[in-house]
Amino acid sequence: MSRQHAMVEYLNGQYYMVDMGSTNGVEYNGQRISRKLIMEGDLFRICDHEVRFSYR
Secondary structure, three states: OOOOOEEEEEEOOEEEEEEOOOOOOEEEOOEEEOEEEOOOOOEEEEOOEEEEOOOO
């Protein structure tokens, strides 16, 4: 995992997962993404870690 691998960005009332140019990238549904709108229950993979989002 890179020191600055990914970030969650809040823009116009919505959250986005953003890859910060990392070597190994961020995956969603097995596809590497650079930026994606986060929806309820989305599961992202960052290296060996999985991150699931929930709006509560």
